């Protein structure tokens with residue numbers, strides 16, 4: 001289904017202005033992109049969020065920014081929560097209590113809620129084949145609680161729980177391969193996306209919404225607050241993440257890998273790192289090996305991804 | 313709504329856990345989400361068979377943990393489903409966070425709790441530490457003494473939880489193994505009578521109502537949170553009125569009438585034991601034994617612990633010369649167990665004197681036999697005669713010191 005910008009710009013905004021997200025926040029941008037993509041398919045949505053920036057910013061009682069049904073339960077259990085809403089929906093259709101309007105069930109969850117505390121829950125939902133579309137708003141840390149590291153935080157990054165000290169220079173581990181895990185878990189559709197590549201992102205959302213079964217889309221969410229960059233550079237950072245292959249755009253459909261957009265010229269990771277103050281300590285001479293390691297891992301992963309994409 | 317009483321009862325020999333499954337089968341809820349844990353496993357296994365045989369319409373979500381079970385029930389209830397689950401001990405402990413979400417979101421979920429101790433040391437047998445540990449989470453709590461009550465409580469629980477003045481989740485406790493795995497005589501109502509009694513669940517709101525989008529589970533700051541909690545206080549206190557109403561209706565169809573509390577040979581009793589759950593069985597025997605000797609002993613069983621039926625307890629025990637509260641749970645570092653503390657404060661707050669002692673008993677599945685209750689009655693008479701409680705106020709029944 002082709003994405004027509006003109007049509008989309010005439011659609012109603014389902015997330016109202018006036019929410020409390022920071023200037024330059026990527027999360028509400030991505031939510032709008034996702035909702036517009038599904039609306040363009042003419043499908044209604046029911047949404048859910050775990051505890052995190054988006055939840056706090058959009059639902060300060062007695063106000064709400066949500067013009068679609070939305071539920072928040074707790075930090076770790078959004079998958080089970082929305083999956084049970086889906087199960088109930090199917091049940092009511094079966095009983096003839098509700099008309100089948102092909103509602104899409106969309107989770108917007110932070111990386112902490114996804115990679116860490118909620119991993120078991122999302123894994124269970126995928127195993128049971130409960131049909132939700134899980135969008136991970138991946139700002140690579142627990143932003144809501146003050147920029148603590150998560151399993152999505154990249155190597156070397158400063159966070160408040162991977163501080164830069166005399167002995168330890170930021171986060172000492174690489175991040176998880178979440179898309180790979182979700183595909184291996186049996187999700188018929190798993191993908192990586194980025195908000196600057198809105199057409200790519202929206203196409204992936206529509207694909208996820210068309211496929212039978214649970215799907216997972218991990219969206220890089222450059223956060224000015226936590227990554228330490230000016231608030232007008234969110235989209236610029238998103239682009240750099242893709243151009244340096246720190247965040248390749250690809251999808252895994254029934255186990256088949258496909259790179260959906262290749263950088264015309266693969267930039268060095270330094271370009272990406274130097275644009276964010278969370279990496280500024282890496283530019284001290286004694287930390288050069290960390291940058292080298294980041295580059296090595298990016299190259300290795302990119303090679304692997306290309307090989308996977310070549311496989312039939 | 314009122315049904316004529318069923319003339320010829322269907323009598324079955326059921327294990328306590330099976331009595332729950334039988335009730336769930338008859339209620340035929342929209343969603344059941346549960347995870348196995350001893351000694352609740354009978355319920356999830358038997359329910360799986362019902363589903364596999366097509367004997368219920370229920371969607372059975374076989375989740376990967378108890379936390380996910382309750383999370384699923386919350387999602388289902390928010391979508392307008394009548395949702396249920398069952399757990400015990402560690403499972404209930406794992407759910408703890410979501411218990412508060414359930415009551416806070418006013419989801420009338422019904423849960424069977426096959427009461428089990430909490431580790432460590434690891435123990436799979438019964439006491440009430442699990443439910444007592446979650447007594448303040450905004451759930452209604454009722455306990456069964458015997459197999460019949462397991463069945464009857466569960467069916468009435470649906471109506472209590474979904475009552476428009478309540479809209480709160482409810483736990484129905486029964487003793488693991490002691491009731492759960494033993495056979496008991498249960499009079500079962502016909503399916504259609506149960507279905508008519510529970511009726512159809514009509515939720516106020518549903519997240520599936522896409523024409524009227526709702527935000528459920530909003531962030532609540534200091535400016536509203538307290539008011540929402542205040543509403544919850546109000547709702548749970550309404551249960552003190554609602555339980556007898558529902559019980560009256562249930563009595564009409566079953567011939568079995570229940571209250572918030574139940575007295576046994578209490579009217580002319582001089583001393584009494586206050587107890588919750590299956591232990592009341594042995595306590596009754598002790599009362600009878602004492603009575604045979606001409607000793608005026610009585611018992612008050614608390615069926616509903618949350619909300620706490622303080623008025624009913626005071627009314628039933630007022631004027632007794634001494635009372636022993638029996639706490640089958642751990643309450644480390646407290647001034648006694650929850651039943652004792654709350655019963656004491658009920659008397660104190662009404663300006664009434666009461667000589668009350670507390671016994672912790674039956675932890676980790678330890679049996680309490682009638683002769684031990686008889687000893688307690690003797691102790692109570694001593695207190696009555698001397699008008700003095702010999703310390704300690706809080707004791708441990710039948711434990712090696």
Ligand SMILES: Cc1ncc(C[n+]2csc(CCOP(=O)(O)OP(=O)(O)O)c2C)c(N)n1
Nearest residue numbers: 051052053075110111112113141142143144
């Ligand atoms: C059980 C539990 N543990 C911890 C928290 C505290 N907590 C709330 S949100 C959050 C981090 C959210 O991070 P993420 O999921 O990445 O979302 P973001 O705010 O970054 O968008 C944490 C740690 C909680 N609410 N519940």
Ligand code: SF4
Nearest residue numbers: 022025053143223225
């Ligand atoms: S901290 Fe980051 S993710 Fe959170 S609201 Fe601000 S910009 Fe958005």
Ligand SMILES: [Mg+2]
Nearest residue numbers: 110111141143
């Ligand atoms: Mg995050």
